[in-house]
Amino acid sequence: MQxxxxxxxxxxxxxxxxxxxxxxxxxxxCDETPLPGETALMTATRLARAKAESLAGRFPAALIIGSDQVALLDGQQIGKPLEFERGVEMLAWMSGRTVLFHSALALVNSATGRVQETVGLTRVTLRELSETQIRHYLTREPDALHCAGAAKSEGLGGALIARIESDDPNSLIGVPLFELVTMLGNESVEIL
Known part of the structure; x- marks a missing residue:
């Protein structure tokens, strides 16, 4: 299957x-706006599924992988800052604190309608960061403005992080890969 x-x-x-x-x-x-009253877990799960299902008509006989990530701190969802100054504010707020990243995964079999879903949870503790450090980081890693909280673990983003706790290190990057292997196996796709 494709x-x-x-x-x-x-x-x-x-x-x-x-x-x-x-x-x-x-x-x-897919519109990625959180719905009123939706938890971070609900938002991530809904968007992962919506992204995959949005392509089902275009790919009627495929396994479609959708994923979405929502960060949470103090009960508030942390989105993508998109703008430099908003990124500075978000990272300053998260500095020295632990943020919970919900990385949702949906696998849609567009031929059968079967949907498999999971969410990988990752706790990320950021280092204490000065405003100067934050600004240097965002200047050198402008793609980070398109990541939840402007916290990107790849590249220079590793310098932001003091500790990561997760069952799957791939989840923080955006795809719970270990679970995806299981889901693909459930669809008779053998990896090994």
Whole structure:
């Protein structure tokens, strides 16, 4: 079966590529705005599924991988800052604190309608960061403005982090890979 990743993220593509399976990465069609009263877990799960399902009509006989990540601190969802000054504010707020990242994964079999879902949880404790350090980081890693809380563990982002706790280190980058292998196996896709 054709495998489709409902994402244009180069980091998610790199994670999926590790499996050595042919796949296509396609931009999903999905409004990522959290709904009123929705928890971080609910938002991440809904968006992962919505991203995958948004491509089902275009790929009627495929396994479609959708993923989404929502960060949470003090009961508040942390989105993507998109703007430099907003990124500075977010990282200053998260500095020296532990943030919970919800990395949701949905695998949709568009031929059968079967949906498998999971969420990987990662606790990330950031170092105490000065405003100067934050500004240097965002200047050198402008893609971070498109990541939850501007906290990107890849590249220079590793310098932000004091500690990571997770069952799957791939979850923080955006795809709970260990669970994806199980889900693909449930669809008779053998990795090994």
């Amino acid at each position: 495998i489709v990743l409902a994402s244009t993220s180069p980091y998610r593509r790199e994670i999926i590529a590790r499996l050595g399976l042919p796949f296509e990465a396609v931009a999903p069609h």
